[in-house]
Amino acid sequence: MLKFHNFCFIIAILAAFSFIPILYKCQLSSNCYSFQKPEIDLLTFPSSWNLLYFPSDPPPPQTLKIALFVKKWPQRSHAGGLERHALTLHLALAKRGHLVHIFTTSSPNTSIPNLVFHLSEPTVGGYLNQTVVWSQFRTQNSTGTPFDIVHTESLGLMHAQAKDVTNLAVTWHGIAYESIHSDIIQELLRAPEEQQAAMVTKKVMRVVEEVRFFPRYSHHVATSDHAGDILKRIYMIPEERVHIILNGVDEAIFRPELSLGNELKHELGIPQNGSLILGMSGRLVKDKGHPLIFQALKEIFMENNRFQQSVVLVIAGDGPWGARYKDLGANILVLGPLGRADLAKFYNAIDIFVHPTFRGQGLDQTPLEAILSGKPVMATRVASLTGSVIVGPELGYTFSPTVESLKKTLYRVWNDGKVVLEKKGKAARQRGLKLFTATKMTHAYERLFHTLYCLIATLSVFSFISIFCWCQFSSKCYSMNIIMMQKAKESIDLLTFPYAWNVLSFPADPPSQILKIGVFVKKWPHRSHAGGLERHALTLHLALAKRGHELHIFTTSSPNSTFPTYPFPNLVFHLSRPTSGGYLDQAVVWEQFRAQNSTGRPFDVVHTESVGLLHTRAKNVPNLAVSWHGIAYETIHSDIIQELLRSPEERQATMMTERAMKVVEEVRFFQRYSHHVATSDHAGDVLKRIYMIPEERVHIILNGVDEEIFRPELSLGIDFKRKFGISKSRSLVLGIAGRLVKDKGHPLIHEALKQIFMENNKFQQSVTVLVAGDGPWGARYKDLGANILVLGPLEQAQLAKFYNAIDIFVNPTLRAQGLDHTLLEAMLSGKPVMATRVASITGSVIVRPESGYTFSPSVESLKKTLYKVWNDGRVVLENKGKAARQRGLRLFTATKMVAAYERLFLCISREQYCKYQK
Template sequence: MSGLTLISFSDMFMAKEIRASNSMFSFRHICYILFTLSFCSVIIFHSWSHCYYFSPYHLRVTEEKQNQTIINLLSYPFAWNHLIFSSKPPSKLLKIALFVKKWPQGSHAGGLERHAMTLHIALAKRGHELHIFTTSPGSSIIPKSELGNLYFHFSKPTPGGYLDQALVWEQFQEQNKTGSPFDIVHTESVGLRYTRSRNVTKLAVSWHGIAYETIHSDIIQELLRSPQESKANALAERVTKVVEEVKFFPNYAHHVATSDHAGDILKRVYMIPEERVHIILNGVDEDVFRPDISIGKEFKKRHGIPDSKSLVIGLAGRLVKDKGHPLMLEALKQIMVENSTFQESSIIMVAGDGPWAARYRGLGENVVVLGPLEQSELASFYNAIDLFVNPTLRAQGLDHTLIEAMLSGKPVMATRLASIVGSVIVGGEMGYTFSPTVNALKKAVYESWVDGKEVLHNKGQVARQRGLKLFTATKMVAAYERLFLCISSANNDDHFCQY
């Protein structure tokens, strides 16, 4: 809004020494000023005590100045998803190296792997040459691509399941000498460790979770620990890990934070210079995850879910402790014991696998455990539910399931963690948040039940609009592509770094 002249009525009245008792303006004075301004201005009421006017001249000058404003993208402080980039083919094609611990294998992929696949296949489709350095799959099925510009370079993982740094570096150097050298190197988390990354200047690392965020998770886990469990040393160990990260993170040239909160932490706590930290929120395929009543009805019919149920709750992901399933299980147990009406009128559908799958089955007939679902089945699952719940205790990054549900037009409920409330559920109009306690979760579930289908539907519409604005694969890919173009040509052709 720079360049606009903002004049509040209170300022104008002070200038004219128009005062009334008890700090209230007389109706005659207000009418006089409104009448005067109406001939030459646009008046905007912000509140009763503060109204702003913009003259046509100021609006015109501002528009001209805005058209001339140039943003240095490397210093842009907000999520790049807010910006609009051209969908036209890029004027420059890149040779990109990706280091990722694992490449997705069917429905068992984690968020980091799904992010890597969504992003880099899309970049290959836009014409860029992609070389993926990753571990050999455990099965005999070797990933293949129909794209002629997408290449896999497999290597045997270390005993811990990580990339063998010496081997992948050798593979990288060999490919770097073949044809043209790489324009940009991208590593998902520490796929390429800092001991190697410090030798690459045109490099970006995407952080899907950092140790500082996890301290919140450790506090939650300690509070939820039963008296029978031994006290963990996680908190002390985590602080040490944060210090280690603060020391080695500068060895990566550019950092991509996948949430607004993580971006703030990288700048403020990890002390990475602002021009080396870029926020690009995770995105999912909006062509797959979208509202479709028909596939939702078919999914419910196939799994025996009657339309008469007043509330269908969905859970999805890894059914493990740190994803909050002990919390959810206990909350549902208590609700079903204390409220028979809820038990009779509601259904909980659980997609995923893990130790808590069997425990959910033990809750009764109105809990349906589906097992892991492929992407197309997940889309049907979201369309079959009224509300998606993510009880995660991991205070890291942006969970893809929340974004998938939002793009499918569903309201979301999640733990009140910094990345979630800072980037995803930013208000009650799109869903519900709760503190990580059984009572708080029960209260949120009851609230959604009382709100009913109409309110939930309206919240889902708001959630979808936010999802379309920020969390589509198209928005994410466009932002990464522009960042890669900017980094690769920062010293030669700066127009890619200007917006």
């Protein structure tokens, strides 16, 4: 049989001479390779690789020489998650015939076939000595054959060395951006007498540092779906370099085995069929949530004697909280750390596993062990767990990190009883077998390593060839989201629908139920100077009035301008003077609202645009929905970008500290609003995973713009070009619109264009840039030359002409909040878009390259993308523009947005509207 490397070499040669079609892939069959059309490109597969099926037998034709860097090899039962991951994965790879060289600080006493250890003394901080291990690695890399793949568990190999290793994959078991959530939780739980921690600020600066050096690693493996999102959306690593492979645990050890559970119960003196047994395991320290569960149990035991007498808590682990648990009573059993065999007994003995962690990093393996043992899990509502593990109530329970929420959930578990828990445990195990087994994880890593190896081996021969040896996946496979959509019942519960409501189709005819709606918005839009929030309020509520609903708008009036009038008797404005800060005077508008609420019939639903109505009043309105056009957690990303762009002579901003505390404040008061509307998919994720708002209270409705105004109209574009004297010889017209200020990215695009114009005369002579908007950067654009036309702010009719005149719309924003309307207007006008790679844009707008381009917020990345657009030319841009418009019509029309809001408001006022029939 041909060696795998040689086979890829031959394929490359044949492909170079067109002997075989390059779009066919290399797939392993029983004894040979067969060619089939590719269906999935694994390198851009957006979901967990654990979802896919990879053949387990026979082993692949090429055994790999693998280098592993891990700071510590696990010893007995004290291993952390990273070390256990390293052990499980690389032992399995060795068993499958691969030769694994492990560069670490300690090794097992026994010899293991195919595992070669290269030991070194750790540094003072316990890390690998990079100088020593790099020397060891280079020696082994030049001995015999070089390494086919290099794998590092987190920072086993530092980025200074990693940047020189093209065939490297790093597995992240926790990144700084995740740990910000942990710090927020700690701050929420801080007692008034405790000192405020400075850790959040340090963590944000750590994120800045990570965003800088993470791109030096060739490929990144995220151990949770949430971490994968962060690497792509926040750390802005291209999607083909980010792969999600969920942690897995040994399914041969962790499995349902009634006799094992009974054996441990007997040893501990627990009646076989009596008490409800809760289980916890791991390090008994503060950041694992033990102060929280300790206080919750203490209060429950004091207030409910029956609960105390019928519940046993068994704890496997050690740490400072072990002794404290014993003080709670004889029904708390602290066993100390257990080996894997004893842990298997432990999981089989309990009825439910409790995981009160405050740590949002990585994917803890203890819940996975419990799930594979057939036990439901009750865990803190942190993003990695709700995004990958407890994705639905049929699998377990989640709670906010407060004593009150935890107590409520413990009572619920107790009331549900063993029958319900057994049913949830069976469902949890089925999910575990699909996703969380060591076998699933090992096969996914093995396929990734072969994919990277074959790509690099091929590219080293002919860099222009893209070969598909093991790089594609042929079986029918879908992301978890698609599977869930396909399995959805004909009737969908809209309140728990996890996607944008814009994807659904609602009746176009006005509903039989006419609503009385109260609306709070701090400013009603005037002409072309309206921001995104005001334009959203105008578009949505005018449309609802046209559909017959009675709307009362509580907003501010400006003494210097005339308030607009509309021909709708059912649209009533209640004006008041703004505060000195420009906000609604809450005392005044609340009295206006109460008066209207008691006139005729009360309001069916109340809607506030962001904090138009503050939480102090909103907590008293159960039928309220708030639309968020930007939240503090999103702005942390904006601050990170600003910090990345800060020049050495500029002073470091202090805003990040304030922003982090603002997030803490928002997490506290957002709970007071009944329903939350996220205007982007990313914001919806943040509200559920970070702000920990229950999913049935979070609804994603993407912004929409008027499709009657923003549409392809060739004549409009021709007239606009003629008006501003744009020559037909210009091969490319770029468009920019909005406020011309720093946080919209204008320093970035200004510098990129300036450099390109200086280094490429042909680009300058063939490109025109139209800038619609006003602000301090307007005058600076004019200094770049006559081919930069600053048009000032435009009315909607003029904007429609503007979009039709350009070839591509450029949005270099540094603001990660909300969902910018200008992108949507351009797409509906049939134009491709080019934008900064921020989470709201890559998560909802430019989700694939066929509709536009994304770039990292740096001059280098922006220049590279501008050159790519220029080289692609008008034909490619027109095709992308058509694809962009099709996506816009599906998601971003005002009609789609209004229909979704109308249905949400009907659902809030009448439960019968909460069911969606396909």
